[in-house]
Amino acid sequence: MTDLVLKDVSFSYPGGFLAVDHINMEIKAGENVAIVGQNGAGKTTTVKMMNGLLRPTEGQVLIGDMNTKDYTTAQISKVVGYVFQNPDDQIFHSTVESEVRFGPKMMKLPLEEENRRVEEALKMTGMDRYKDENPYNLPLSTRKFVTIAAVIAMETDILIFDEPTAGQDIEGNKRLSDILKTLHEKGKTVITISHDMEFVADNFKKVIVMAKKKIVRSGTPKEIFWDYESLEKAMLKQPYVSRVCKALGIEGSVINIEDAIEKIMSR
Numbered sequence: 563m564t565d566l567v568l569k570d571v572s573f574s575y576p577g578g579f580l581a582v583d584h585i586n587m588e589i590k591a592g593e594n595v596a597i598v599g600q601n602g603a604g605k606t607t608t609v610k611m612m613n614g615l616l617r618p619t620e621g622q623v624l625i626g627d628m629n630t631k632d633y634t635t636a637q638i639s640k641v642v643g644y645v646f647q648n649p650d651d652q653i654f655h656s657t658v659e660s661e662v663r664f665g666p667k668m669m670k671l672p673l674e675e676e677n678r679r680v681e682e683a684l685k686m687t688g689m690d691r692y693k694d695e696n697p698y699n700l701p702l703s704t705r706k707f708v709t710i711a712a713v714i715a716m717e718t719d720i721l722i723f724d725e726p727t728a729g730q731d732i733e734g735n736k737r738l739s740d741i742l743k744t745l746h747e748k749g750k751t752v753i754t755i756s757h758d759m760e761f762v763a764d765n766f767k768k769v770i771v772m773a774k775k776k777i778v779r780s781g782t783p784k785e786i787f788w789d790y791e792s793l794e795k796a797m798l799k800q801p802y803v804s805r806v807c808k809a810l811g812i813e814g815s816v817i818n819i820e821d822a823i824e825k826i827m828s829r
């Protein structure tokens with residue numbers, strides 16, 4: 563099992579723009595973590611350092627006993643899978659199946675194992691019904707699931723999803739929740755960037771809040787979504803149900819419908 567540690571990490575883009583400023587993070591193997599924060603806070607830059615797409619300009623990124631500075635991106639991608647924010651940055655095959663097969667094929671696995679991974683990933687994401695389609699004939703929200711399937715098929719210990727909820731409808735969000743649950747049951751570490759606070763409240767046990775290149779706070783969703791100071795710093799809103807409860811004078815700890823019902827019934 564692989565823990566992920568960021569030690570005093572900073573990143574400046576070529577040209578000198580500082581995007582991440584001395585952050586520390588520890589994500590234990592098997593944790594399900596959401597990273598939230600305003601646009602430009604440094605979330606994508608941070609997760610790209612976790613799979614070697616970017617290297618810290620200061621500090622260290624440790625994946626288990628690997629320090630990313632000593633490994634190639636190809637080596638790191640066998641341990642940390644990354645689903646791009648924009649699926650079109652990732653897709654380059656002409657069928658859904660060949661896109662999903664590419665990763666396991668590159669790992670030179672026995673054909674039987676390759677087939678098992680492809681079938682399982684297609685099924686888990688609901689992409690089996692589109693396996694012979696050209697991904698570019700599918701809507702963007704579906705293409706996102708193609709890229710998720712491609713990363714799942716790699717069977718990495720750690721998976722990173724960058725804005726998977728963007729552009730998804732209720733059914734897409736439900737499918738994402740089911741995928742997160744299945745991956746969690748398999749013991750995978752999942753790190754997800756999301757702007758959808760309802761989705762975060764419903765699906766994650768730990769939330770890391772970023773604002774202005776730094777980490778403002780990390781904690782459980784119940785801690786984060788009732789910490790007005792952190793929410794304000796990161797320009798985030800509470801989930802809708804928390805705001806309604808606050809307006810009704812029901813303060814503290816409500817982050818979803820189940821909590822609200824419990825609080826209201828006990829009054």
Ligand SMILES: Nc1ncnc2c1ncn2[C@@H]1O[C@H](COP(=O)(O)OP(=O)(O)OP(=O)(O)O)[C@@H](O)[C@H]1O
Nearest residue numbers: 575576579581599600601602603604605606607608
């Ligand atoms: N290639 C690049 N060159 C220079 N600056 C960049 C580059 N990519 C991102 N930035 C800048 O770095 C900052 C952090 O960007 P990043 O994408 O990490 O933020 P984010 O929190 O993921 O935002 P969003 O929610 O909008 O995706 C932003 O100000 C962005 O403009």
